[in-house]
Amino acid sequence: MEELHLNHLPELPQQKTIREVATALWQQxxxxxxxxxxxxVRGTGDVFSDIDFRIAVAPCHLARWEAPLFEQIFEHTSIVGQQFLRFDDDDFLHHLLLSNGELFDFCIQSTERELMPEPRQILGCRSDLFASRLLQNQRASTGMESHPPSPEILSRLLIDFWINTHKHCKVLYRDLDLLCIRRIQHERDLLLRFWYIHSSGRDYSTARQTMHSLTEVVCTVRAKVPHALRILGAPMRDHQELIQVIEMNRKVVAELGRQLAQQYGFEYPSTLEATVLRSWQDFVESPCVFDEKGILRNS
Structure with a gap:
C-alpha cells in the first residue's frame, strides 16, 4: 500500500482537509x-464532526512528533488553538482547532504499540505487517463502556449524594452561593447517571467522558425522561432559585434512589435522607438566616 487511497472519503467538508494533510504527511x-x-469512519459523522486522524511512526521518530512543523502539514489553513494530550510514552494527541472552524485530532503512536479496537479507514501504509494489524480487530466502538449496575456502588452514590447535599446549608450560610452552582452540577451529573441506569439497566464509568462517549447516555435519557432537560437546566439566578433546584434534585434522587434500591436489592439510606431534609427545613425556615423575602441576611 505504498500509494495513498483517498477515493472513498466521506462526502463532507472535512474531506478537503483530510486530502491536504494526508498528501503532505505521505511525503515524509x-x-x-x-x-x-x-x-x-463509522458513518455517523456530520459537518461538525472532528477529524480523527492517526499516524504511526517507528519508536525512534516519536519524539519529533511531539512538536511537529504543522505549517508543513496544514498548507492552506492555520492552527488557531492547540492542546497536547499524552496517553502513554508512545501514544499522544494534538487536539487542534483550525482557522476554517474544523477540529482536528492528530494522534501519533508507535508502530510497536498495540492498536485500539475501532473501525478505521486506511489511507496509506508502507508496511504489509502493520497493514494486516490495522485490518484486524476493527470492532465497532460503542462509545461509553457500560456494565451491569453494582448495588454496592449505587448505595455508595446515594449516601454520598445525601451527605454532600447536606453541605448546601453551610455553603449558603457562609454566603458562598456561587459554590452551590458547582456542587449542583455534580448532582446533575449524578442524576443523568441514575436516569440512565434506571432506563437502560446499565451503568457507565465516569472517567474520560466526552461528547461521543456520552451520546448514548443522553439519547437514552432524553427518550425515557422527557422532563430531564427542565430539571437539569433549571435556572439558578438567585437564592430562591438555588433553593428550588436543590430541593428538586433531592426529590428526584429520593424517588429514583428508592426504585433502584428495590430493583437491585440494597437498603436505601432513609435515615440519612430524613436527617438531611429535617436540617434543611430548619435552615430555610430560620428567621436568623433568611428574611421575609427569602434573602440571606448576611448577603
Missing part, C-alpha cells in the same frame, strides 16, 4: 501508516 518517509477513525 518516516510515516509508516496513516488512517482515519471516529465518526467519519
Amino acid at each position: 518517509k518516516e510515516v509508516i501508516a496513516l488512517w482515519l477513525g471516529g465518526s467519519l
Whole structure:
C-alpha cells in the first residue's frame, strides 16, 4: 500500500482537509501508516464532526512528533488553538482547532504499540505487517463502556449524594452561593447517571467522558425522561432559585434512589435522607438566616 487511497472519503467538508494533510504527511518517509477513525469512519459523522486522524511512526521518530512543523502539514489553513494530550510514552494527541472552524485530532503512536479496537479507514501504509494489524480487530466502538449496575456502588452514590447535599446549608450560610452552582452540577451529573441506569439497566464509568462517549447516555435519557432537560437546566439566578433546584434534585434522587434500591436489592439510606431534609427545613425556615423575602441576611 505504498500509494495513498483517498477515493472513498466521506462526502463532507472535512474531506478537503483530510486530502491536504494526508498528501503532505505521505511525503515524509518516516510515516509508516496513516488512517482515519471516529465518526467519519463509522458513518455517523456530520459537518461538525472532528477529524480523527492517526499516524504511526517507528519508536525512534516519536519524539519529533511531539512538536511537529504543522505549517508543513496544514498548507492552506492555520492552527488557531492547540492542546497536547499524552496517553502513554508512545501514544499522544494534538487536539487542534483550525482557522476554517474544523477540529482536528492528530494522534501519533508507535508502530510497536498495540492498536485500539475501532473501525478505521486506511489511507496509506508502507508496511504489509502493520497493514494486516490495522485490518484486524476493527470492532465497532460503542462509545461509553457500560456494565451491569453494582448495588454496592449505587448505595455508595446515594449516601454520598445525601451527605454532600447536606453541605448546601453551610455553603449558603457562609454566603458562598456561587459554590452551590458547582456542587449542583455534580448532582446533575449524578442524576443523568441514575436516569440512565434506571432506563437502560446499565451503568457507565465516569472517567474520560466526552461528547461521543456520552451520546448514548443522553439519547437514552432524553427518550425515557422527557422532563430531564427542565430539571437539569433549571435556572439558578438567585437564592430562591438555588433553593428550588436543590430541593428538586433531592426529590428526584429520593424517588429514583428508592426504585433502584428495590430493583437491585440494597437498603436505601432513609435515615440519612430524613436527617438531611429535617436540617434543611430548619435552615430555610430560620428567621436568623433568611428574611421575609427569602434573602440571606448576611448577603
